Structure formats: C-alpha cells, structure tokens
Amino acid sequence: MAELIEVPRGLHGVAVTATTVGDVLGDEGYFHYRGRSAVELARTSTFEEVAAIVLDDSGAPAIGDGTLPASLAPLLDRFDLRTGLSALAEAIGTRALVDLGPEQRRVDAVQLISALPTLVAALHHGRVTPPRADLGHVANYLWMLTGVDPTPEAVRALETYLVLTIDHGFNASTFAARVIASTGTDLGGCLVGALAALSGPRHGASMAKVLDMLDGIAEADRAEVWMRDEIAARRRLMGFGHSVYRAPDPRCTLLSEVLAALSPERHALVAHVEQTGLRVLAGRRLVANVDLYAPVVLEACGVPRALFTATFAVGRVVGWCAHALEQCAEAKVIRPAAYYVGPPP
Template identity: 55%
Template sequence: LAVCAAVPTLLTALHRLGRGLPPVEPRADLGHAANYLYMLTGEEPEPARVRAIEAYLISTIDHGFNASTFTARVITSTGADLAACLVGAVGALSGPLHGGAPSRALDMLDAIGTPDRIDGWIRDRVLGGDRIMGFGHSVYRTEDPRSRMLRGIAEEFGGPLVEFAVQVETRVEELLAELKPGRELHTNVELYAGVVMELCGLPREMFTPTFCAARVVGWSANVLEQAEDSKIIRPAARYVGPPPPQPLPVVAPR
C-alpha cells in the first residue's frame, strides 16, 4: 500500500520539478485519483475529471500476463525484493511496444488533422507496414472492453476532439477490414485513454507515468502472489539454429 501511494506522489513531484515548479503535498481529504490530479496541477480537480481518471486508473490496474507483469513475476521468483521487481516491471514498460501508446495515438489524430485526410493517411501507413496506434491487440480479437468504457466517458465530455476520435475510429476499422482482411483489428484501450487524459488536462509526457501509477497496484499484487511460490521461473529453450558442420561426438554419461 505504501508503494502504491508513493509512486504517484513521486511521479507528480518529478514532473513538477522538471518544469521548475515545487512539488505539491497530497491532501488527506482527497481520494486517490483526485490527489493525483491535485499533485500534478496544484489545483483541486473538477469532479468529472476525477471520475474519468479514476475509471482509467481502475481499468488499467492489471491485464493478464502482459510483458511488465510477467517481468515482475520472473524477478519475484528469484527471491528479489519488491523494489527490484517493480523496477524491472518499469523497465519492461519503457519499451515502445508496451508503453507510450496513448500519447502516440493522439499524435496520430494530430497528424491526420481533418476527416478528409483519414483515408489517405491510414492507407499510406498500412501499405507502408506501419502500425496504427490505438488499434489491434495481442489478446483481443474483438473490441477492447476498456475502449468501449473510455469512449463513453469521453463522449460525456464531448467536443471536437471526441467527435474526431470517433470518426477516425469508425473509418480506420473499415479500412483495416479492407486492407487486412481476417485480422479483426479493432480499437484498444490506448486511443480513448489518450483522449480522456487529454480532456482531463494531463500533459502527454505524463500519459505513460499515469499508466504506471495504475499498473503498480497490479504489479504489486502479482509480486505478492508469486512470492508465495518459491520455485524460480526457468523456461526451457529449443535451439533452432543451423546444424553443426560435422557430427558431434557422443559422450557417454558419467
């Protein structure tokens, strides 16, 4: 519990210090999400923004054996302490294939700019072999349920950004069905996560740290669960390289 409370406090303090602003102490009368926004901005947040960020944090606490969670469990299985396990998880999250997608999804919306540019922009990227941020998932072959929830929250705010995101979502899914038939590529949590965080006033460089502030709860739960089993995680590997140039000598077992 102490770690789960300390991480968002540290993240917001580092962000403010990086901008030449003093850290903001958490308030005992504010809840977790409200305190996060308060420590980030220095202003008491509006209730609608608190509910939106709270929903995002809850939806991203845990999600199966993703790369960072699995990393934390592997490190735990060695007998390492909690700090080492969480640092390892953060290291896995730092990779671009795992973290940072919400801000890149918003960068995509910025790059497209207007509805008349959607088709051309998406076709160029798909045919060029690029990944369309906010679409497709390694687990889901249908719509990501977290995406549906966050889209509903975004639509409660309304405005041009939300309207454009919905237009892009609809057309991109149609184009992906045309250009990648049979792949079932739908929106994932990242597209509307980025929209919601933008609407709540979070700077884009804090999108991934905000995800981390939520996921540290799930990492910690997995670490505690894994620590109950002292057996080390040691997967086997099968060599698939080229055969040796000559037969290897057979050595009799000792």
C-alpha cells in the same frame, strides 16, 4: 537432461502458472478482477476500492497517505521514474520478499502504491507537493500534477481509466514482475523491472503516438486518406489491434463513453477515426484497443503527454504488486530453457 517442451514464440497461448488476480477472455471481450467485472467496477467503484480487491481482497485498504520520504526531496533532479522508484523503495526500507511474511510484504506494497503518484508529480515539477488529506487518491494525483483543484468530471474520468488498467492478464510488464518476484528480491526491484518493460514502445509507451496520429489527421474528412497512406507506407496505425482481443476491447468501449461526456468535440474525431480504421483494416480482423481513447481522455483530464506512461503505471502498480506477492508465495524460481541453434560445440 529432460526433453524440452517447445512453445510458441512470445509464449502466446501458454499458461505458465495459475493466478487468482484476474483474467482476460479475449474472444468474449471481457475481463475481470478476482471474479468481478472490471468494467462494472470502473463504472461504480473508486480506485481505492478496486485497489483493495486487486491487491489481495483481504478487506484491508491498499492505499495510504502517499507521503514521500523526506530524504528524496533533495535528490529529485538526479532521478527519472525508474531510478526514483528504486530510491523510493530503498527509502521506505523494502526488504527481500523471501525474508518477509505476508503482512510485511503487504505493508511494502501499500507504501509503494500510495507514494507512486506523489513521486511522478514530484519528478515532473522538480519539487515535492505533499498530498492533501481532503482529496482521494486520483484527485490528489491530478492536483499534484496541475496545481489546481480538479473538476469532479476529470477525477471520475481518470479514475475510470486507472481502474480499467489496474491489471490485465499476463502482459509483458506483469510477467516481468512475476519473474523477478520469483527470485525473492524486494518488491521495489519487481516494480522497477515491470516499469522497464512498460516503457517499451511495444507495450506501454505507444499512447503519445496515438495523439501524433490524431494531430496528423486533424480533421475527420482527412482520416481515410491519411490512414490509407500510412498503410501503403507499411506503417502501423496506432490504437488498433490487440494480441488477446478478437471481440471489441471493453476498455475502449467504456473510455469512448467517458470521452464523449468529457469532450464531445474531441470524441467525435476519435470515434470517426475508429470507424474509419476498422473499415480500412477490415481484412485484418483487428479491433480498436484501449490506447485509441486513453490518451485523449488523459489529455482532457490535464495529464501532460510526457506523463502518459507514468500515469498508466500509477494504476498498474497495484496489479504488479498483486502478481509479485502471489508469485513470491509459490517459492519457485521461474527458470525456463532455450533451444540452442548456434554453431555446434
């Protein structure tokens, strides 16, 4: 047997493959999609434009009309998002990636990316609201969620958030999608696995806890006492710390600007909490992360708290698809090893 290569737990700092999708430069506080600054794209581009870049940068659209197959409507009460996504993949006829050529793989990706917002809204309301032809992808999502025409400010704020979170290195859910894709299974299976990873509280399910923290603080002058009490009780301050960033998280910086324009009063509280948190955590070299401002932006846009993780997935599904398609093209199953440390045989 070949000698095993020992790597850090959690694979931190280990490059397991090559990618052209994007990269995160944590020491510089910078990340990009296919060589283009993600922050600049979030400032200047639509979700549709960035999705096309991230998916494969072929110049072809990455977003379709988002219509759900009619067969799903009578079954909505049986699904959560994971089972609903699996049913969606089955309804549109996704097949094993290994059996498809690049063009058909892309067709499956576009259908799943386009329909996910419609599925999230349908599961939330228990009925399908067909997307409108006169609205863009993000505006349609807000309209399907709330039932009212969203303001341009809310659409732009949510669009900025979704573009900022469309991809972000080899995080747990993206890596899960790639591992699954390496087996050659269908794209729906890759996305369901990624969504399962995202739902974990150590990954994408922590945003609502930031709002719980802000609710507990309530007033700016209570922030320091509240946060020091949490630290004394050995509880984590939500919205602080990141496994990659040592410089300020650029997503946090831009979302702070977005929130300041969208809800100045709410921004004042969050900005004070950020500065207070950095002060009380000064010895730990932590930075505020995207989750500090993101849930407050989502709340101000009208997204229900229960749908924060699902809304994150509405954007990140593009990155998952891009990585899954890239991984499948390698035609090599990801199959690491482990050191056995139990009783000897």
